[in-house]
Amino acid sequence: xxxxxxxxxxxxxxxxxxxxxxxxxxxxxxxxxxxxxxxxxxxxxxxxxxxxxxxxxxxxxxxxxxxxxxxxxxxxxxxxxxxxxxxxxxxxxxxxxxxxxxxxxxxxxxxxxxxxxxxxxxxxxxxxxxxxxxxxxxxxxxxxxxxxxxxxxxxxxxxxxxxxxxxxxxxxxxxxxxxxxxxxxxxxxxxxxxxxxxxxxxxxxxxxxxxxxx
Amino acid sequence: xxxxxxxxxxxxxxxxxxxxxxxxxxxxxxxxxxxxxxxxxxxxxxxxxxxxxxxxxxxxxxxxxxxxxxxxxxxxxxxxxxxxxxxxxxxxxxxxxxxxxxxxxxxxxxxxxxxxxxxxxxxxxxxxxxxxxxxxxxxxxxxxxxxxxxxxxxxxxxxxxxxxxxxxxxxxxxxxxxxxxxxxxxxxxxxxxxxxxxxxxxxxxxxxxxxxxx
DNA sequence: AGATTTTGACTGGCCTGTCAATCAAAATCA
DNA sequence: TGATTTTGATTGACAGGCCAGTCAAAATCT
Numbered sequence: 001x002x003x004x005x006x007x008x009x010x011x012x013x014x015x016x017x018x019x020x021x022x023x024x025x026x027x028x029x030x031x032x033x034x035x036x037x038x039x040x041x042x043x044x045x046x047x048x049x050x051x052x053x054x055x056x057x058x059x060x061x062x063x064x065x066x067x068x069x070x071x072x073x074x075x076x077x078x079x080x081x082x083x084x085x086x087x088x089x090x091x092x093x094x095x096x097x098x099x100x101x102x103x104x105x106x107x108x109x110x111x112x113x114x115x116x117x118x119x120x121x122x123x124x125x126x127x128x129x130x131x132x133x134x135x136x137x138x139x140x141x142x143x144x145x146x147x148x149x150x151x152x153x154x155x156x157x158x159x160x161x162x163x164x165x166x167x168x169x170x171x172x173x174x175x176x177x178x179x180x181x182x183x184x185x186x187x188x189x190x191x192x193x194x195x196x197x198x199x200x201x202x203x204x205x206x207x208x209x210x211x212x213x214x
Numbered sequence: 215x216x217x218x219x220x221x222x223x224x225x226x227x228x229x230x231x232x233x234x235x236x237x238x239x240x241x242x243x244x245x246x247x248x249x250x251x252x253x254x255x256x257x258x259x260x261x262x263x264x265x266x267x268x269x270x271x272x273x274x275x276x277x278x279x280x281x282x283x284x285x286x287x288x289x290x291x292x293x294x295x296x297x298x299x300x301x302x303x304x305x306x307x308x309x310x311x312x313x314x315x316x317x318x319x320x321x322x323x324x325x326x327x328x329x330x331x332x333x334x335x336x337x338x339x340x341x342x343x344x345x346x347x348x349x350x351x352x353x354x355x356x357x358x359x360x361x362x363x364x365x366x367x368x369x370x371x372x373x374x375x376x377x378x379x380x381x382x383x384x385x386x387x388x389x390x391x392x393x394x395x396x397x398x399x400x401x402x403x404x405x406x407x408x409x410x411x412x413x414x415x416x417x418x419x420x421x422x423x424x425x426x427x428x
Numbered sequence: 429a430g431a432t433t434t435t436g437a438c439t440g441g442c443c444t445g446t447c448a449a450t451c452a453a454a455a456t457c458a
Numbered sequence: 459t460g461a462t463t464t465t466g467a468t469t470g471a472c473a474g475g476c477c478a479g480t481c482a483a484a485a486t487c488t
Contacts, residue, residue, distance in 0.1 A: 018433090034337030036250035039477060050435050055479055057433095114337060120395050121335015123248035123328060129395065137396075160411070163423065167385060167412045170392055174384025177391060181334050181343065182351075197374070198381045201415035209377065227467085253443060264469050269445060271467095 019057050019067070021047050026068045031114030035122045040064075069119055069132045072112065077136045079107050084143070091150035092203070095168075096212035098144055099195050102172050103188050113180050144169060148202075155205055164202050171198045233271050233281070235261050240282045245328030249336045254278075283333055283346045286326065291350045293321050298357070305364035306417070309382075310426035312358055313409050316386050317402050327394050358383060362416075369419055378416050385412045 025047035029038045040061055044051045058064040080101040087097035102108060119125045148168070149161035175191045192211070199207040206213055227235075239261035243252045254275055258265040272278040294315040301311035316322060333339045362382070363375035389405045406425070413421040420427055 015433095031337060034335075034339070035248075036336055037338055040479085041477075051478090052435060052437095052480085053433080059479090061478065117335045118337070119335075120391065121248075121331045121333075122250055123245060123332070124251055125248070126395065159415075160423070163408060163411045164415075166408050167415070170388025170408065171381060171385050171412075172388070173391055174386070174388030177334065177387055178384055181340065194377060194380050194384065197377045198385075198412070198415070201373075201378075201381070201412075209374070229467090232467085254445085255443075265444090266446085266469060266471095267467080273445090275444070 015057070018049075018053070022049070022054060022057060022064065023068050023071050026064055027072070027115045028111050030068075030118045031111040035118040035125070038118075065125070066128055066132070068115070069125070069128060072115060072119075073133045073136055076107060077139075079104055080140065091147050091154055092206040092212055093214075094147045095144070095151060095199065095203075096207070098147065099168070099172070099199060100192065100211075102176070103192050103195075105188075108176075108179075108188060108191075110180075110184070113176055117177065117180050141165065141169065151203060151206065155203060157203060159202065167202070168195070168198060171195055229271065232263075232267070236263070236268060236271060236278065237282050237285050240278060241286070241329045242325050244282075244332045245325040249332040249339070252332075279339070280342055280346070282329070283339070283342060286329060286333075287347045287350055290321060291353075293318055294354065305361050305368055306420040306426055307428075308361045309358070309365060309413065309417075310421070312361065313382070313386070313413060314406065314425075316390070317406050319402075322390075322393075322402060322405075324394075324398070327390055331391065331394050355379065355383065365417060365420065369417060371417060373416065381416070382409070382412060385409055 022043065025043045026038070029043050029046050033042060040054045041051045043064070044054050054061075054064060058067065080098060083097040083101035083104070084094055087093040119129055145162050145165040148165040151157070152159055152161055152164070172195055175194050179186045179191060193209050196207055196211050197209045200209060236257065239257050240252070243257050243260050247256060254268045255265045257278070258268050268275075268278060272281065294312060297311040297315035297318070298308055301307040333343050359376050359379040362379040365371070366373055366375055366378070386409055389408050393400045393405055407423050410421055410425050411423045414423060
């Protein structure tokens with residue numbers, strides 16, 4: 001009803017807006033229908049557009065999926081780096097930031113987790129995953145390993161930094177997988193508590209199940 | 215050359231043999247081509263049989279996938295229960311057994327891990343997963359939680375058994391996912407060491423990165 | 429008017445499931 | 459034992475349906 005007065009909903013929108021809209025619809029469709037049943041018609045319908053538009057903006061389905069993964073990867077990278085930057089220079093604060101970053105409401109939604117899981121699970125998308133996320137993952141690994149090394153040294157803990165970092169990383173990954181595959185009664189708080197319990201086991205004077213100890 | 219003397223390779227085999235053969239081919243195809251590209255023709259070709267046979271033995275593709283998941287689930291359950299049984303009554307030995315069970319060469323192959331991952335990642339297969347694996351997973355969770363509770367009590371550790379159990383479980387899950395999605399330079403030994411490092415963090419007098427301390 | 433976006437019908441290809449014909453082994457008969 | 463029938467596994471061609479990508483026409487914007 002207010003339709004006429006305010007936004008005439010321009011049929012013709014900027015290229016980037018349409019592309020973003022279609023990518024968002026792709027994420028939703030991947031989550032709802034799964035990789036195998038994600039069709040261009042379904043994506044277009046979810047976006048409220050016609051099927052031909054997808055090919056107009058992305059040429060092929062493969063490119064659409066590639067750009068979708070690219071968006072997820074960039075969003076993920078930007079998120080943890082922002083958390084890390086805000087944490088300052090203290091290793092414990094940095095580690096706490098990294099652990100919480102993956103549960104940020106912008107990143108950790110049912111749809112996005114499911115979409116990630118689609119790309120992990122589908123063998124044919126693994127080369128694509130390596131190409132899009134390999135560098136990001138390597139940067140993340142180097143970063144969390146360095147932070148663990150600093151915290152081990154600073155806190156006088158013993159342990160192999162790379163291995164501690166790996167445990168923390170796979171724990172987060174495992175919690176993510178758990179949040180998707182098990183019933184949806186899994187809250188973000190429980191996920192955070194699980195990861196914090198893991199951190200507390202390695203760094204008992206810096207972490208508890210409730211989070212970082214300042 | 216000995217062909218004529220011994221096995222003439224019977225064209226006609228027992229129902230169960232063929233079904234097992236086709237299920238094994240399904241696992242390989244899921245791993246190699248992914249869920250979305252797994253076709254009946256591909257499965258039949260991998261098994262060296264004709265495509266019509268798949269429908270003859272399984273009626274529908276859906277039933278073939280269902281029985282494949284069923285086999286994986288049963289195989290997995292039988293494996294950890296056998297490990298647990300052999301471990302006796304000591305909680306530390308029991309936990310060590312559970313941690314090692316998931317790296318048994320019969321269970322932890324590239325093909326089987328990939329197939330599991332296909333079922334996790336494909337949204338459409340999640341109800342099937344719940345139906346086939348829900349009860350098994352619940353039993354596993356209850357079991358590892360009880361063992362953690364016993365070990366916490368026996369060792370005089372402090373901590374929430376359910377949460378410690380969850381961390382260990384998601385760590386194993388995360389390592390599995392890691393072994394599939396990252397480059398294949400991930401050895402079983404490294405996976406075991408990662409899980410053991412996690413156990414050592416919670417139970418330092420019972421575990422080291424090398425495994426259980428007797 | 430000219431440029432650009434959007435639509436929806438169309439096509440060619442692939443996939444699942446069906447089915448009639450084939451074939452090998454087992455069972456039965458002479 | 460040798461011939462014949464029955465059983466049930468196996469094959470490959472086929473039909474129906476769905477999907478990605480194309481394209482000409484329409485709608486919209488500048």
